[in-house]
Amino acid sequence: MDPLGARCQFVDIQTLPTWQQQLGEGVPLDPLDPLGPGDSLQDFPSPFPFRPDINRKIILFCDDVALLNCTAIVNTSNESLGDKNLVSDSVHRLAGPELKDELVKLKGCRTGEAKLTKGFSLAARFIIHTVGPKYKAKYRTAAESSLFSCYRNTMQLAAEQSMASVGLCVVSTAKRGYPLEDATHIAFRTVRRFLESHGNSLEAVVFAVSDSEESVYRKLLPLYFPRSEEEEKVSLPFIPADIGNTEGEPVVPERQIRIAEKPGTLEDDSEEESLRADLGQVGNHAFARMEGDVDKQRKQILQGQMSEAAILKQHQRNYGRWLCRARAEDLSDVAALKALYQTGVDMCGRTVVVLVGRNIPVTIIDIEKALLYFIHVMDHIAVKEYVMVYFHTLTGEHNHLDADFLKNLHDIVDAKFKKNLKAFYFVHPTFRSKVSTWFFTTFSVSGVKDKVRYLDTLQQLFTCMRPEQVDIPPFVLDYDARVNGPYQRSQS
Template structure:
């Protein structure tokens, strides 16, 4: 309250709609429009799978998404994001200091700083909130991504832990990763949402409300990702399942680093004698449940067995999965912006069967110049979440010359590395405007190099043929492809048809 009892600008948390309630008419319309008939089919297919973040109305009723200033929230504590000396100048911190008054600055001097990932608490002074929890987010660099993820997790975890220890009923969370610290917003949002979710599951019985306070820029990202971690129905839970990232953290939401995990075998050995008494079986069972009892043998020895063809199919599959996970971790850690800038791989609409369409533009891949290993990492990074369900590829070979003609050795390496879901869920691969050389290379590649791909490859001579599988409005076609197709396939088009023949790709 302001002096003389005048109503202040502070926001009462209990008056804000929680995540289990519609946030307005438009929000309900948007949510329903996302659950299409296609989603119904997908949900049916996923019914047998269990989500790591199941629908929990009790948790959703504690969550609030608030577009506004965290400093204005009238709750037990709010969060301030700062630097190691607790003197950072950013919109969140500046607002908190402005409303809290000069006493806050004096109090922060007594704390003598705060290390990255830690959280420290002060009074709220003139704020409506009783306490302020100060935390320091990490500075983000792609090559130190693992450390940054762990530090950001620690920020949210320590904030929530302080809330629990001091029996706080409500806490207002700002977005800890500031622009200055360069943490990618979407990646940071995943960590924030899942860390809070796991804490509420495991330790949040006395916490009544958690408010995610966001800006206009941050709100669309939070609204997009919140259904993954806080689904509002069993249906939404199932539909969100394929869009969860590969790393969803451990039971507390902490990022998992595969390289640090102990390699575990399913069956370390078989007991030849099953005639032992029950007590002995029980003791062996207890021993076998310990991590060290299930460690695999020499990894180099296993690789030698693979080369000699002596390893079981199950063991080979596990070895391949570990290898792919290493590639995926690298893909998520490296800076691949130079590859992304080529605009050689992108997602567009769906085909006539409702399957996601991915486009590869051959002319935009300068194979003699770029680092092809980085190109492979970028492909894995983009495609990993796409391939959890059926998809098709469209490869525009149009005007592809010697300097950007993909080598079959590279394709073979790619095919050997990618996860089984890439191969299983690929339903069609369309080569548009293939040359004679391309057709011959494709035949050799699918006949002698890989198995199970030949029947999925289709050579498309013109766009008219492609449009029998994918509607024009469902695929973004580079302008040079449209121009070339007009010249070589004019007999298939009238000017009126051509004008509606596909959307234009944003830039060459």
């Protein structure tokens, strides 16, 4: 004990109530059911079910993270590890001057990384230093991916060092501009997924927040750490469409995709798969049965029995049911196909989504799961303008999509999918595929025909988007070079 009693300010985490013990203290959510009256979410299990064993490890602490007496606390800083912010200033002040000398040896830290030092005069034995991203709306997906890495690498480091407890500050500081609520969603789902898969050795995870941050944390905690089955049900409608992959990693992070050896990420590709898969077979599948209601609605529309507002509401409810299922089900098998993924942006700054026809095994894929995965991924992409690039390169008979199924898909997706799709680039089309697409867009669906652009070469595609902005499968590059000759970059 310091003779001046300095250590009396530190807080033993064993004296703090766990999140499970604080049942009833969360901020009530808006009771409005997004699916409307008469609909129920009880048939859709939550992707974050009630887990009292996990909840007992979670602590919400409204005070300075540097005060925690736990195995390690987290310090948020910049790339040089010399940032001046409320969290970092407090950590340095309580740890003492030795910390600054130690940080010099680390030679900085890249965004998303986590590095370890001793705690020195802190009650915590260690300090985990991490660097959050600078947020810009234009590069939102890259920022999401980096922030996920901060929390994931921090948790991984704690587990590798056999730490019993870790105190997490709010990694994204105000000067870095990351919206607090968006950052909190990423923090919670990343920690939740980590504890589900790798959290056996961790006994406590403390979220340390300021007074201004507490209300957001308390409001969102029930979504990812429901403390009862009732709270799980109440929270389900408010879980975001994008809950990441099985590790909590944001879907289709642009920066990660661009540097990957193979195009797309697990989540991205699976989404496209889902689309393609869904397009394959209809018959007696559950998807066809659900869409039967839509056919009935069409008859009612023709007979003048439904108002335009009622039609729109019914469509939104139907799509809402599919979206809730997409959030809840395990779709990793569809994801492994790697047939759809988000890449960069086109010349107009619009998001580019790639579809790879040859990677769609229409005859063997689970069509319903494929549709769910497509909806899960595309729901958050389609909220703003986007374009699609479809590589028809070397597709076979088993990759061809059923027109009836495509029409059903067109009918079920939300209006934003169609409204915000600005162009559909059809690369390496065949005569047969052009004829089929013409018939489909002319007689089966509306508002799509004028958006289709047939491109025989990659050079034509690169007039719409820069080569570095689109990840192209190697077999597509090889085919184009063989048929059209090597791509010649403009010297202008």
